Amino acid sequence: MYDRIREKLQILADAAKYDVSCSSSGGNRKNDNKGLGDSSNSGICHTYTEDGRCVSLLKILLTNHCIYDCAFCVSRKSNDVKRAAFTVEEVVSLTMNFYRRNYIEGLFLSSGIFKNADYTMERLLRIVKLLRLEHKFNGYIHLKTIPGASEELLSEAGLYADRMSINLEMPTEAGLKLLAPEKSHAAVRQPLKFIQQGIANYKDEKRLIKSVPKFVPAGQSTQMVIGATPETDKEIMYTADEYYKNFSLKRVYYSGYIPISHDDRMPALGTKPPLLRENRLYQTDWLMRFYHFEIDEILNDEHPNLDEQIDPKLSWALRNPQFFPIDINSADYKMIMRVPGIGIASALKIIQARKFGKLHFFQLKKMGIATNRAKHFIRCADSPFQLNDSDPVKIRQVILNESQSKFFKPPTNQLTLF
Amino acid sequence: MIMEIYVFDGSLKGLLTAIFEYFERKASQVRLYTTINYQPSLLQEALTIITDEAKADRVWKGLKKKLDSDWLRKFYVAWHAEDAETFKNLFWFAVYIFNNEHGAFANYGNEYVLAVAQMDRKVHREKHRMEAFIRFQETQDGIFFAFIDPDFNVLPLILKHFKNRYADQQWIIYDRRRKYGLYYDKLTVTEITFDFTEEITTTNVSLQANQVDPKEELYAILWKDYFKSTNIVARKNMKLHIRHVPKRYWRYLTEKW
Numbered sequence: 001m002y003d004r005i006r007e008k009l010q011i012l013a014d015a016a017k018y019d020v021s022c023s024s025s026g027g028n029r030k031n032d033n034k035g036l037g038d039s040s041n042s043g044i045c046h047t048y049t050e051d052g053r054c055v056s057l058l059k060i061l062l063t064n065h066c067i068y069d070c071a072f073c074v075s076r077k078s079n080d081v082k083r084a085a086f087t088v089e090e091v092v093s094l095t096m097n098f099y100r101r102n103y104i105e106g107l108f109l110s111s112g113i114f115k116n117a118d119y120t121m122e123r124l125l126r127i128v129k130l131l132r133l134e135h136k137f138n139g140y141i142h143l144k145t146i147p148g149a150s151e152e153l154l155s156e157a158g159l160y161a162d163r164m165s166i167n168l169e170m171p172t173e174a175g176l177k178l179l180a181p182e183k184s185h186a187a188v189r190q191p192l193k194f195i196q197q198g199i200a201n202y203k204d205e206k207r208l209i210k211s212v213p214k215f216v217p218a219g220q221s222t223q224m225v226i227g228a229t230p231e232t233d234k235e236i237m238y239t240a241d242e243y244y245k246n247f248s249l250k251r252v253y254y255s256g257y258i259p260i261s262h263d264d265r266m267p268a269l270g271t272k273p274p275l276l277r278e279n280r281l282y283q284t285d286w287l288m289r290f291y292h293f294e295i296d297e298i299l300n301d302e303h304p305n306l307d308e309q310i311d312p313k314l315s316w317a318l319r320n321p322q323f324f325p326i327d328i329n330s331a332d333y334k335m336i337m338r339v340p341g342i343g344i345a346s347a348l349k350i351i352q353a354r355k356f357g358k359l360h361f362f363q364l365k366k367m368g369i370a371t372n373r374a375k376h377f378i379r380c381a382d383s384p385f386q387l388n389d390s391d392p393v394k395i396r397q398v399i400l401n402e403s404q405s406k407f408f409k410p411p412t413n414q415l416t417l418f
Numbered sequence: 419m420i421m422e423i424y425v426f427d428g429s430l431k432g433l434l435t436a437i438f439e440y441f442e443r444k445a446s447q448v449r450l451y452t453t454i455n456y457q458p459s460l461l462q463e464a465l466t467i468i469t470d471e472a473k474a475d476r477v478w479k480g481l482k483k484k485l486d487s488d489w490l491r492k493f494y495v496a497w498h499a500e501d502a503e504t505f506k507n508l509f510w511f512a513v514y515i516f517n518n519e520h521g522a523f524a525n526y527g528n529e530y531v532l533a534v535a536q537m538d539r540k541v542h543r544e545k546h547r548m549e550a551f552i553r554f555q556e557t558q559d560g561i562f563f564a565f566i567d568p569d570f571n572v573l574p575l576i577l578k579h580f581k582n583r584y585a586d587q588q589w590i591i592y593d594r595r596r597k598y599g600l601y602y603d604k605l606t607v608t609e610i611t612f613d614f615t616e617e618i619t620t621t622n623v624s625l626q627a628n629q630v631d632p633k634e635e636l637y638a639i640l641w642k643d644y645f646k647s648t649n650i651v652a653r654k655n656m657k658l659h660i661r662h663v664p665k666r667y668w669r670y671l672t673e674k675w
Binding site for chain 2: 040050103272
């Protein structure tokens with residue numbers, strides 16, 4: 001007897017799942033109206049799908065009817081799939097009832113474009129307004145910005161959403177033109193800029209007047225599809241870097257392309273999604289955002305692609321042996337973070353702990369650093385004096401041999417035929 | 419040097435009282451036991467620590483002076499592990515902190531500092547998992563109900579989170595292992611115990627069908643549908659899946675029923 005709503009949910013969740021963002025962090029909405037929900041600043045993953053991805057939000061399309069025909073998109077006009085559309089009330093009821101049972105942190109609402117941009121954006125806006133104003137819902141809301149929608153609609157949406165996003169889809173303009181001639185990066189930049197300015201203005205005002213409402217408090221994000229078109233890792237990451245810098249994005253997501261239909265311009269059906277490559281891109285993204293690396297240190301004309309066998313930090317260290325080994329007991333914090341196998345948390349522990357006495361190797365091990373990688377790049381209080389064997393080729397081989405299981409196992413996403 | 423044996427009741431205040439006695443008696447070597455896991459020995463007499471509000475309070479205030487708020491919280495959170503090893507680490511951590519200048523907590527090279535930091539992380543992770551994995555079912559009386567069975571006693575730590583979040587609905591979260599729960603009546607949270615111990619020690623981890631609201635079936639079905647639909651089969655990675663959602667939690671998760 002629940003068939004209709006079940007079918008809708010299946011179709012519209014299935015169509016939304018290629019948007020990989022699941023983040024529910026950065027929201028700071030408080031439940032101060034005795035309503036439902038608040039935002040946990042760190043975000044919460046309520047479960048994980050069998051592909052290992054976090055499920056934090058109810059991620060659905062309002063409809064998968066779409067006037068566009070983008071080759072990489074499962075909802076494109078010419079694709080022969082079942083179409084469905086939620087009513088405004090259905091989305092509200094699903095969100096409230098899932099949230100009440102602690103299934104989700106909030107709603108991620110996107111949509112195919114029906115009629116035109118304004119018409120679609122207006123519907124999305126109506127849902128979030130209803131949730132916030134009528135139902136006193138304070139959970140997290142991630143709302144898609146529909147490129148081409150009017151600035152009035154975007155300004156209003158920003159008052160109710162925690163995060164807004166628009167996908168770049170392809171890392172370069174040329175790639176996008178090839179697969180989605182109706183779209184352009186310029187059409188993405190304009191609304192990104194508009195919302196970025198909105199965020200900045202509201203922040204300024206808030207400094208003077210406490211009662212200024214929140215405006216997209218968790219910022220903006222975007223997504224690029226990886227491996228559908230032949231861009232290098234350098235092109236991808238330089239685009240990401242540009243958008244982080246120019247649009248103050250909170251996140252750029254990289255989504256390994258999964259062939260969904262036959263198209264001569266893209267990888268054939270059944271091609272495995274480039275999961276390892278995707279992972280290396282995320283590692284690079286982290287190095288840029290948290291480890292103070294400049295992107296040209298990792299990717300440049302000489303090295304336009306990331307090494308799939310080893311992580312980008314190790315790869316950088318092996319290419320720059322002149323900086324190593326460093327002395328754990330005296331080196332700068334930023335330099336310690338650059339050591340392969342030492343993360344931010346461990347680097348912090350090291351600089352705090354060394355004030356109390358010289359650190360020994362066993363102490364680092366107990367703190368949880370990956371000594372199998374780090375040991376080639378550091379000296380501690382008890383490191384024996386030796387002419388360090390710092391031949392990068394040898395170090396690389398030793399590390400690869402010692403960590404067989406992780407680097408040499410074929411990716412576990414191998415498709416089985418039967 | 420004489421080895422002393424302290425036996426305390428396992429409570430936080432008891433532990434703080436034990437730390438007080440250590441300094442009061444100018445002890446040096448101490449072995450710490452809780453009442454339940456102490457087996458009297460003929461060779462040596464134990465000192466029974468009688469939990470003392472005033473002594474505990476003095477030690478807590480002392481810790482407050484010596485630790486920053488972050489570390490005071492770590493000490494408090496780690497205590498919820500409620501195991502002998504953690505009690506011992508907290509005891510010697512406190513001794514180390516009192517015997518040294520302010521700031522000594524940053525010495526991660528010290529085994530007790532590191533042990534407390536690591537236990538704080540473990541308990542915190544379990545707390546966070548409960549905030550994620552609790553699944554409420556609405557009962558016929560309109561109360562949102564959930565059973566839990568966490569590795570550590572995290573109910574006191576998750577109270578605030580659920581109170582803030584579900585301010586407009588009544589809820590009960592019941593710890594099956596420790597046999598107590600929290601009940602929120604839209605105003606305050608109270609600790610409760612049930613007499614249905616017999617019923618809940620069996621394998622059932624959810625309410626009986628006749629206890630839940632009829633709507634419950636629909637939302638459970640829709641949630642399971644959603645869980646399936648949002649998965650990308652071409653990316654299947656069960657190893658990662660299980661690392662994020664360890665199997666011991668599965669029987670409490672609606673999407674896994």
